[in-house]
Amino acid sequence: MKLDGKVPSGDLADKWTTYKSTCPIVAPHNKRRLDVIVVGTGLAGASAAASLAELGYNVKAFTFHDSPRRAHSIAAQGGINAAKNYANDGDSVYRLFYDTIKGGDYRAREGNVHRLAEVSNNIIDQCVAQGVPFAREYGGLLETRSFGGVQVSRTFYARGQTGQQLLIGAYQALSRQIHIGKVEMYNRHEMLDVVIVDGKARGIITRNLLNGKIERFGAHAVILATGGYGNVFYLSTNAMNCNVTAAWRAVKRGALMANPCYTQIHPTCIPVSGDYQSKLTLMSESLRNDGRVWVPQKMEDVKAIREGKKKPVDIPEADRDYYLERRYPSFGNLVPRDVASRAAKVACDEGRGVNASGLAVFLDFASAIQRYGSSKAHAQGLEHPDKATITRLGEEVIEEKYGNLFQMYEKITGDNPYKTPMMIFPAVHYTMGGLWVDYNLETNIPGLFALGEANFSDHGANRLGASALMQGLADGYFVIPYTIGTFLSGEIRSDKVDTGHEAFALAEKEVQDRLSRLMNIGGNQSVESFHRRLGLTMWDYCGMARNEEGLKKARQIIRDLREEFYRDLYVPGTQDEFNPELEKPTESPTLWSSVK
Amino acid sequence: MKLNLKIWRQKNNSTKGGFKSYQVDANTHMSFLEMLDVLNETLIAKKEEPVAFEHDCREGICGVCSMVIDGQTHGPWKGTTTCQLHMREFKEGDTITIEPFRAKSFPVVKDLVVDRSAFDRIIQAGGYISVNTGQAPDGNAIPVEREKSSFAFEAAACIGCGACVAACPNASAMLFVSAKVSHLGLLPQGDVEHSDRVLNMVKQMDDEGFGRCSNVTACEAECPKEISVANIARLNRAYFGAALGSEKKV
Ligand SMILES: Cc1cc2nc3c(=O)[nH]c(=O)nc-3n(C[C@H](O)[C@H](O)[C@H](O)COP(=O)(O)OP(=O)(O)OC[C@H]3O[C@@H](n4cnc5c(N)ncnc54)[C@H](O)[C@@H]3O)c2cc1C
Ligand code: SF4
Ligand code: FES
Numbered sequence: 001m002k003l004d005g006k007v008p009s010g011d012l013a014d015k016w017t018t019y020k021s022t023c024p025i026v027a028p029h030n031k032r033r034l035d036v037i038v039v040g041t042g043l044a045g046a047s048a049a050a051s052l053a054e055l056g057y058n059v060k061a062f063t064f065h066d067s068p069r070r071a072h073s074i075a076a077q078g079g080i081n082a083a084k085n086y087a088n089d090g091d092s093v094y095r096l097f098y099d100t101i102k103g104g105d106y107r108a109r110e111g112n113v114h115r116l117a118e119v120s121n122n123i124i125d126q127c128v129a130q131g132v133p134f135a136r137e138y139g140g141l142l143e144t145r146s147f148g149g150v151q152v153s154r155t156f157y158a159r160g161q162t163g164q165q166l167l168i169g170a171y172q173a174l175s176r177q178i179h180i181g182k183v184e185m186y187n188r189h190e191m192l193d194v195v196i197v198d199g200k201a202r203g204i205i206t207r208n209l210l211n212g213k214i215e216r217f218g219a220h221a222v223i224l225a226t227g228g229y230g231n232v233f234y235l236s237t238n239a240m241n242c243n244v245t246a247a248w249r250a251v252k253r254g255a256l257m258a259n260p261c262y263t264q265i266h267p268t269c270i271p272v273s274g275d276y277q278s279k280l281t282l283m284s285e286s287l288r289n290d291g292r293v294w295v296p297q298k299m300e301d302v303k304a305i306r307e308g309k310k311k312p313v314d315i316p317e318a319d320r321d322y323y324l325e326r327r328y329p330s331f332g333n334l335v336p337r338d339v340a341s342r343a344a345k346v347a348c349d350e351g352r353g354v355n356a357s358g359l360a361v362f363l364d365f366a367s368a369i370q371r372y373g374s375s376k377a378h379a380q381g382l383e384h385p386d387k388a389t390i391t392r393l394g395e396e397v398i399e400e401k402y403g404n405l406f407q408m409y410e411k412i413t414g415d416n417p418y419k420t421p422m423m424i425f426p427a428v429h430y431t432m433g434g435l436w437v438d439y440n441l442e443t444n445i446p447g448l449f450a451l452g453e454a455n456f457s458d459h460g461a462n463r464l465g466a467s468a469l470m471q472g473l474a475d476g477y478f479v480i481p482y483t484i485g486t487f488l489s490g491e492i493r494s495d496k497v498d499t500g501h502e503a504f505a506l507a508e509k510e511v512q513d514r515l516s517r518l519m520n521i522g523g524n525q526s527v528e529s530f531h532r533r534l535g536l537t538m539w540d541y542c543g544m545a546r547n548e549e550g551l552k553k554a555r556q557i558i559r560d561l562r563e564e565f566y567r568d569l570y571v572p573g574t575q576d577e578f579n580p581e582l583e584k585p586t587e588s589p590t591l592w593s594s595v596k
Numbered sequence: 597m598k599l600n601l602k603i604w605r606q607k608n609n610s611t612k613g614g615f616k617s618y619q620v621d622a623n624t625h626m627s628f629l630e631m632l633d634v635l636n637e638t639l640i641a642k643k644e645e646p647v648a649f650e651h652d653c654r655e656g657i658c659g660v661c662s663m664v665i666d667g668q669t670h671g672p673w674k675g676t677t678t679c680q681l682h683m684r685e686f687k688e689g690d691t692i693t694i695e696p697f698r699a700k701s702f703p704v705v706k707d708l709v710v711d712r713s714a715f716d717r718i719i720q721a722g723g724y725i726s727v728n729t730g731q732a733p734d735g736n737a738i739p740v741e742r743e744k745s746s747f748a749f750e751a752a753a754c755i756g757c758g759a760c761v762a763a764c765p766n767a768s769a770m771l772f773v774s775a776k777v778s779h780l781g782l783l784p785q786g787d788v789e790h791s792d793r794v795l796n797m798v799k800q801m802d803d804e805g806f807g808r809c810s811n812v813t814a815c816e817a818e819c820p821k822e823i824s825v826a827n828i829a830r831l832n833r834a835y836f837g838a839a840l841g842s843e844k845k846v
Contacts, residue, residue, distance in 0.1 A: 274626070279654050
């Protein structure tokens with residue numbers, strides 16, 4: 001199949017401007033006649049649904065959550081990039097574009113990324129207008145900070161809850177459209193198939209999670225903003241219910257997946273504590289602004305720490321290896337994520353991991369506390385402050401910057417990170433790969449669009465910090481409202497989609513059959529237990545390091561697991577009631593068939 | 597450690613529920629929800645129905661987890677959601693009682709799962725700033741006093757979990773509503789619609805059947821994000837101001 005990215009011709013910097021002023025558009029009276037389905041109400045979906053409804057399209061939005069506000073986007077901590085150059089440190093649209101391309105190992109599509117950098121500034125404006133409480137300086141203007149792989153300060157943030165505040169902004173914009181009836185909102189509806197009529201995406205099949213009812217919905221175009229597939233690894237920083245069902249059903253209907261091998265392993269997560277572990281918690285990358293990563297130099301110190309005979313603070317400076325600062329002096333602790341993760345793996349492979357399992361390194365705030373403490377003491381006019389005062393003042397600064405992250409760490413581990421360094425280890429975090437889309441964010445199936453983490457286009461082989469929120473909101477607020485016109489302008493004469501069409505009946509029947517099959521296996525093992533085993537195999541063989549032998553081995557293990565799944569799965573309860581067991585990723589086995 | 601659990605089981609909203617006792621083997625490093633995962637795996641292994649509960653982010657931010665643990669919403673730790681509670685709080689032989697959030701406006705869906713869509717409808721009634729995509733001025737066009745912005749942020753930290761309602765003897769939603777009204781009303785951008793927002797949100801809150809606030813302040817004590825009741829005072833002032841100053845009927 002020949003794929004056309006449809007990137008407009010002309011200079012990189014002019015493509016989007018030219019496109020916007022020449023692309024086909026749909027007149028207001030026609031917009032009112034056109035229906036659009038948006039699946040997913042995370043940053044990408046909520047912003048798209050709200051913006052399209054504001055333009056006049058009739059939108060139906062779907063989420064499996066009980067409310068659009070719960071989407072996984074809510075968990076993003078660190079921040080969102082924009083090329084505002086408010087810090088006057090030499091930032092520009094081109095520099096944001098260049099950093100993003102370079103960070104992604106030059107594997108992202110340049111046209112899309114330049115557009116992303118261009119609209120990044122509009123996102124900040126839009127969010128501020130919605131009331132997103134970004135951090136501010138004393139003068140009342142917006143504050144920024146730095147993220148990995150970048151030498152300017154371009155990341156806007158709302159303490160450690162940037163994702164929540166941005167999502168609430170989009171959720172509120174969406175709520176306004178629901179209120180005036182331009183968006184019909186379907187909560188607790190899981191999309192289980194996409195329906196193709198005459199080669200175009202014309203609707204979806206859903207399961208109402210409250211009563212198990214299988215329902216059909218038709219529209220002139222379908223947008224998937226359904227997030228990534230990180231939970232294939234079971235343990236990840238993703239929310240528990242994230243799954244790839246929607247994208248995978250699209251693939252089964254002919255859509256193409258691009259770069260599925262590009263999974264981001266985030267360097268700073270709380271390490272695994274036992275085999276009951278259900279998910280991993282991220283400690284935001286922003287912590288690397290002030291935290292220093294190290295392991296002991298001497299093996300005897302490693303051993304003493306593991307056995308609890310020595311505390312990290314007992315190790316003298318000279319016996320510590322701040323390996324990122326040593327190996328990458330120009331970026332120091334703020335190297336890109338892939339580099340930091342691999343370096344942690346190397347340190348642990350050398351046997352220098354610092355927890356009982358040997359799979360953790362330190363992230364230490366002691367120097368930052370002293371540095372901030374001294375400068376705050378100075379600002380307060382304290383002459384000769386003692387060490388305790390400096391430490392107290394420094395801890396106050398750190399608390400203001402990262403309070404909720406430190407609290408989160410302490411709740412989970414029981415350790416106080418103000419007093420002892422955090423222990424961290426890399427974990428699966430984000431998926432750069434996803435549904436293949438062209439410049440219009442349209443998949444190779446006409447009328448089927450993919451936004452946010454669900455598509456593949458903007459991050460190449462590695463996403464830089466604070467750029468997923470940017471991409472999700474760029475796609476939803478500022479890109480799809482224009483690009484969907486290229487498809488819908490050809491649909492203004494189409495009638496309302498008839499869900500009585502045989503394609504709907506067929507898709508519905510297939511969904512019913514799949515569910516009955518799962519319910520009727522009548523084996524002994526839970527979905528969760530299979531998912532855990534799948535995840536472990538993925539992590540061991542398709543994680544931070546991969547080779548041919550390992551991949552072949554993984555393929556065999558997964559084939560066997562799939563066979564066992566269809567033989568020995570047990571799903572309690574029934575299909576036609578609220579049944580959380582059926583919401584679990586029962587799609588994974590079909591996904592596994594991709595290893596055939 | 598071995599624990600005894602007394603868990604509320606209810607098939608759906610039209611059947612009556614009741615407590616059932618279970619035993620589970622947990623360890624101190626687990627989170628509370630991981631302990632329930634372990635219980636559910638043992639139930640599934642015995643072909644019994646697992647306990648339905650809601651969870652997603654498991655890091656205290658999505659607001660979906662919701663249980664009353666030994667009489668306290670989100671359990672005994674202050675400023676903590678159920679998913680952040682860890683088992684080091686408990687000891688060998690403890691009996692733990694687990695119930696759903698209880699309030700007329702939050703009907704039970706199944707076991708520990710309740711329907712909190714009333715909160716969405718309150719936001720839909722006015723919990724936003726009316727600005728279409730593309731209409732915004734430059735982000736730095738309106739400076740916001742740092743302290744005000746910080747108060748707005750603290751109110752905006754609400755995760756919509758509904759613990760305030762479940763903790764309140766009147767099942768009032770005032771803390772939730774006042775948090776949104778403060779978040780938006782404290783910012784210059786949100787000031788324009790402030791009065792309408794207050795009136796519309798309060799009306800929807802009443803229509804949903806939430807109770808009146810009688811200053812018990814259990815909401816603040818049990819709110820996992822420690823949202824302050826000062827927001828309620830702010831809402832009351834705004835409400836009376838808006839109701840008196842408004843041409844509209846309230
Ligand atoms: C812990 C954490 C911290 C992060 N921090 C940052 C950060 O600081 N900066 C940054 O830029 N990025 C960050 N990221 C990444 C970023 O949050 C995500 O990539 C982004 O939010 C994804 O948004 P989305 O809208 O594409 O998808 P999601 O937010 O995942 O939303 C998916 C939506 O689709 C719905 N859905 C999915 N499947 C179906 C189905 N079959 N039927 C119906 N509905 C369905 C879901 O209900 C949900 O509404 C972080 C990620 C994690 C895990
Ligand atoms: S105010 Fe607190 S308790 Fe109430 S919904 Fe918000 S976060 Fe939950
Ligand atoms: S599961 Fe998200 S807040 Fe508890």
